[in-house]
Each structure stands twice: as structure tokens, then as C-alpha cells.
Amino acid sequence: MKKLRVVILKPSKYGTDGSVQRFRRGFMPNTTVPYIRSMTPQMIDDVVVETQTIDEYVQTDLRYLDLLRSDEPTLLALVGVQSHQFHRALDLGAYALKHKVRHVVIGGPHPMTCDTSMLHNRGVSFALAEAEMIWPAILRDAIRGQLQPVYGKGQRWQKELSPLIMQPPSSQDMKRYVVPLLGIYPARGCPYTCNFCSVIKIAGRQVRSVDVDTIMATLWAAKKAGIQFVLFTSDNFNKYADAPALLNQMIREKIDLPFMCQCDTQVSKQEDFIELLGRAGCFQMFVGVESLNRQTLLKAHKTQNHPQRYADIVRLVHKYGFNGHFSNIIGFPDDTEQSCHEHMAIIKELSPGAVSCYILCPLPGTEQYDDFRAEDLVYEKNLDRFDATCPTWSHPNLSPEQLTNLMFEFYRTFYSDERLIRSFTTRNRRMSWQSDLIARIFPVFNRYSVWRGLHPMAGGFWDIKRDHVSEYLDVRRQYYGYEHVPLPASLRLSEIDEKMNGNVKLVLA
Ligand code: SF4
CATH class of the missing domain: 3.20.20.70 (Aldolase class I)
Known part of the structure; x- marks a missing residue:
């Protein structure tokens, strides 16, 4: 039976000394990871979807990087990525591509709100809209064997939230x-x-x-x-x-x-x-x-x-x-x-x-x-x-x-x-x-x-240092052509999103 492995990973960030920020004990879990996991079906048509989740902040060793080295059909989804986590997400994406993972997508606040066009068409895809609007298409494209460079360009938000019963983490x-x-x-x-x-x-x-x-x-x-x-x-x-x-x-x-x-x-x-x-x-x-x-x-x-x-x-x-x-x-x-x-x-x-x-x-x-x-x-x-x-x-x-x-x-x-x-x-x-x-x-x-x-x-108790930005700069340069991605311009809202914002009536007490 055909299988797609989906790795949902919340990237950490590089601290001021360049080491990847990790903790022996996190203070509280991230919300996006279980949410996206709950949106991921176990079967799509005749394909088994096997999902793994990782919060990088609480990985005390580097064994999880094994998941990013695979020639099996794998989709790496770097989720909830904020601006200060963007370099780390890019590096993990490049690391995975270099080690034969074919599908990588980065989503979250940074790609949704900032111009990432200078990084498009280099192997990593970008999600510019809420997950509910684009995650099913990303999964299907990964099964078909080809992700689009960008998802959700024309509309950032869905009009109504889709009801979703969340599966709690283990x-x-x-x-x-x-x-x-x-x-x-x-x-x-x-x-x-x-x-x-x-x-x-x-x-x-x-x-x-x-x-x-x-x-x-x-x-x-x-x-x-x-x-x-x-x-x-x-x-x-x-x-x-x-x-x-x-x-x-x-x-x-x-x-x-x-x-x-x-x-x-x-x-x-x-x-x-x-x-x-x-x-x-x-x-x-x-x-x-x-x-x-x-x-x-x-x-x-x-x-x-x-x-x-x-x-x-x-x-x-x-x-x-x-x-x-x-x-x-x-x-x-x-x-x-x-x-x-x-x-x-x-x-x-x-x-x-x-x-x-x-x-x-x-x-x-x-x-x-x-x-x-x-x-x-x-x-x-x-x-x-x-x-x-x-x-x-x-x-x-x-x-x-x-x-x-x-x-x-x-x-x-x-x-x-x-x-x-x-x-x-x-x-x-x-x-x-x-x-x-x-x-x-x-x-x-x-x-x-x-x-x-x-x-x-x-994010946690007892910080530990395992790896450093210097170990990833080569893949960053190789895949994106930058050592530091230039500060981006903000992304303008589409007409549809502007219209939705325009409908808001604010009452102040
Ligand atoms: S109240 Fe202001 S700071 Fe808080 S979420 Fe709304 S816009 Fe942001």
C-alpha cells in the first residue's frame, strides 16, 4: 500500500550565541502542532498517511533529524514559523532537501505576513494562508509528487472557521x-x-x-x-x-x-x-x-x-x-x-x-x-x-x-x-x-x-546546547543563496481579506 510520511515540526530559533534553543523541560506545549496533526487524515484515497510531530524546543538530542533524512515519500511541514524562527525553518528545510526529503513547506506568521518571494522556487514551498484553506491541497500534492511553490496567495483567511475536534497529544x-x-x-x-x-x-x-x-x-x-x-x-x-x-x-x-x-x-x-x-x-x-x-x-x-x-x-x-x-x-x-x-x-x-x-x-x-x-x-x-x-x-x-x-x-x-x-x-x-x-x-x-x-x-527550564547555526550556514547558502535573508517587506492584504477586515465594527467601552 502506498504511504506518505508527514513530519509536522515546530522549529526552534537560534539564540544570541548562535546555538539552537532547546530545553530539557518546556514550560508549555505549542498549539499549532497538535492542531495541524488533528487536521491530517490517516488515509487519503488509497494512501496511508503516517504523521509524526516534533516540537524542536524540547528535543534534548538530535535523533529527530533522522526523520529529515529519507528517500521514502515524506512531507516536512514547518509550522507556526515566526520571524525569529524563520532562519531555523529555512535551515531545516534545506537540510531535509539535501537528505532526499522531496516535499518541504513552511507556514505560519512569517510567510503569511512577509514577502518571501526572494526564496520561492528553490525547493521549499511557502504557505501564505490559514492551514484550513490549504493543508488538504498540500497533502494531495505531496501524494501526487509535486508541491506548488506557494499556497494561499489570494486569500489569507477563511470566512468561517471549520469545526475541528482536536486530538490531544500523547x-x-x-x-x-x-x-x-x-x-x-x-x-x-x-x-x-x-x-x-x-x-x-x-x-x-x-x-x-x-x-x-x-x-x-x-x-x-x-x-x-x-x-x-x-x-x-x-x-x-x-x-x-x-x-x-x-x-x-x-x-x-x-x-x-x-x-x-x-x-x-x-x-x-x-x-x-x-x-x-x-x-x-x-x-x-x-x-x-x-x-x-x-x-x-x-x-x-x-x-x-x-x-x-x-x-x-x-x-x-x-x-x-x-x-x-x-x-x-x-x-x-x-x-x-x-x-x-x-x-x-x-x-x-x-x-x-x-x-x-x-x-x-x-x-x-x-x-x-x-x-x-x-x-x-x-x-x-x-x-x-x-x-x-x-x-x-x-x-x-x-x-x-x-x-x-x-x-x-x-x-x-x-x-x-x-x-x-x-x-x-x-x-x-x-x-x-x-x-x-x-x-x-x-x-x-x-x-x-x-x-x-x-x-x-x-520556553522552558534548563537550556541545553546541541547544535549551532554555523553547522547549517552551508546548506542555507546552497539552497537560498543567502547567509542572512534580507529583512522582508510586509505582505499587503488581498482585496478579499481587506474586505473582510472592512466589515468589522468596533465598539469601545
Ligand atoms: S488587542 Fe491589540 S495587541 Fe491584542 S491581539 Fe488585538 S490588535 Fe493585537
Whole structure:
């Protein structure tokens, strides 16, 4: 019987010392890999499809590279590739082609939002649209023996999300992570227009959702497979119209599966919704507060954020028994060393439960990237650094060293010794013991990462070095003709996608 082997691989990235970033234990699994796996049938016509999945961040040895050396019919799909992972994805693609894998495709935020035309027709294909729209065609073309150079050129987003019941990863795979969770997309898209954000370029401004029954079926499948936590990856869970119905259903069916979600700051006006989140088992609500300066937020087109309401969010999540996670950005154009210190002090005082902090990064494909490039502000040429933890552009008031130091200081200030001690001595009895354990581990994990000189969101515990970019530069040059791919232009939206965005009506509270 004919067979196609499909390797779904989430590439890691090259760290600042050039080594491939790997961890003995990841913090939490990637969402795209199980999603694409769930979309892959076991048979197509008379061809058996055998699927393997790899999250490169948690590969502690290089045995998985054996899968990329094969003269059997194999499709290597490098998925969820962001700009800072793009070189690594290209290198893995070239490595596979060199070792007789015939079909390689790269998909994810970078190819969807950035011009990759300088790399087309060199053996690796590029996916420019949501997987649902193009994955079946890619699989069929791989079976036929020939991939197209580009998929999804004319339309980035499908109008409606296709319902998909996700297959949970194996318990063996989950053992690689501290938080063994499954990421689920009940909805996709965000109506706002923050100029630094790539989400609206990747998923569009129209919030599209999956029906509640499908999400419940995924949750039950996850529960039965032993998954202990869920992350609703939708960017504005509070803007997802069916969220209350889903939460009520979770309560009615007593699923008892603790979860994290992401909400926008307008949730400060939705006390009933926060109460419902608490009852349904939410243990952490992620909120992009970004800045405490309203003028800065207005200039970044994040008009929906009102810093004076941030305290309400903290008060409400604590009232209903769970934690907030405030995500912050330092290095907006008007920031100074003093304003960053004031920002840290206020967030520490607000005490949302958890924080993260990034350096403002003009992410390729975003409006801000285009603006900064037009003003000739972007000095960094290596895509590996565009991960919001490295300085990349000329800030008027802060040097690259100051930005890096301030980012790490943010973590040390918030996750103080006092907070670490408190996290060990205080038990939140309104959370499940598993959720409470995560809340206790999180401060330690953050301090440990910062102590190792790693950004806590880099992905895991105990970094290990196995291979280095220098080992891949020859294949990169051979297949693509570049040592560093030039910074790309942003991809314009097609007429169809522009029209879809144009239908969005934004109501601000
Ligand atoms: S609210 Fe969040 S997801 Fe939406 S555009 Fe702004 S930063 Fe992006």
C-alpha cells in the first residue's frame, strides 16, 4: 500500500550565541502542532498517511533529524514559523532537501505576513494562508509528487472557521512540559488595530468562532486523554460571542478542566463575565496592558486600553478566585529610564498575580515595522533577533543595553524574594490544587530564567546546547543563496481579506 510520511515540526530559533534553543523541560506545549496533526487524515484515497510531530524546543538530542533524512515519500511541514524562527525553518528545510526529503513547506506568521518571494522556487514551498484553506491541497500534492511553490496567495483567511475536534497529544509528549496543557482555538481574530501587533495580520480583525459543541468535544477528548490544563488561545476571549455559552456548558457538564485565557482590557467592565470565568475553572487571565501611559497607548493605536482601569481587572480576578497575567512592553518611543521604573513600581503595586515584559519590537509584517523602516530606525538585520526580547531599533532615549537591563529588571522587581516566599507559603484554596501549583511554580520559573539570562517566555527550564547555526550556514547558502535573508517587506492584504477586515465594527467601552 502506498504511504506518505508527514513530519509536522515546530522549529526552534537560534539564540544570541548562535546555538539552537532547546530545553530539557518546556514550560508549555505549542498549539499549532497538535492542531495541524488533528487536521491530517490517516488515509487519503488509497494512501496511508503516517504523521509524526516534533516540537524542536524540547528535543534534548538530535535523533529527530533522522526523520529529515529519507528517500521514502515524506512531507516536512514547518509550522507556526515566526520571524525569529524563520532562519531555523529555512535551515531545516534545506537540510531535509539535501537528505532526499522531496516535499518541504513552511507556514505560519512569517510567510503569511512577509514577502518571501526572494526564496520561492528553490525547493521549499511557502504557505501564505490559514492551514484550513490549504493543508488538504498540500497533502494531495505531496501524494501526487509535486508541491506548488506557494499556497494561499489570494486569500489569507477563511470566512468561517471549520469545526475541528482536536486530538490531544500523547501523555509521553506531554511529559516534556512543566504545564501539560492543550491550546484550543475557540475563536480567531481581533477587532482592534494596535500598530505593533502581528495577530491582526495573521488572523484578521473579524472574530470568527467554532461552535460550542465542537469545543466541548475537544475538551472532553483532552480530559479523557489525561490533559490537565487548557489554554484558550483566542486573543480576546471576552470578545468571542459564544464564550458565556461555552463557560456555562463547561459548568453544566462539570468538566473540571482548569484553563487560562486571554482577554482585552475592556474586560474591566465585564464583571459578570469574570465571575463566570472563575466558576468555569479559569486560573489565569492574560491581559495585554502594554503601557501605563495613555498617550503612548493612543500613539500605538491601542485606544481600548485605559491604565486607570487596570486596577479593576486585578480586583475582579482576585474577587473571583484566580490570577491576572499582565503583559507589558517597555521601549515605546516616549519611554525613558525613569518612566520604565515607574511602570515597574506601579505594576508591582497592582500585583496582578503574574507578569511578562517584552521590548518593543517592530515585528515584520506589522504597521509599526513599516513605519520604523520608512524612518530608517531599524538597525538589526538578523531576523533571529525579532522576538521582542532583543533590541532591534534605535530608541530615542534608551540604549540597547538599557532596554535589555530594564526588561530583566522588570522580572526581578515583580518576582521579588518576598513574592517567591509568599508563593510557597500561601495557598489559594479557591483554585484547584493543580492550578495553585502552577501559580506557585511560575514566580520561581521566572526568576530562574532571568538568572540564566534567558527571557522567561523563551520556553522552558534548563537550556541545553546541541547544535549551532554555523553547522547549517552551508546548506542555507546552497539552497537560498543567502547567509542572512534580507529583512522582508510586509505582505499587503488581498482585496478579499481587506474586505473582510472592512466589515468589522468596533465598539469601545
Ligand atoms: S488587542 Fe491584542 S491581539 Fe488585538 S490588535 Fe491589540 S495587541 Fe493585537
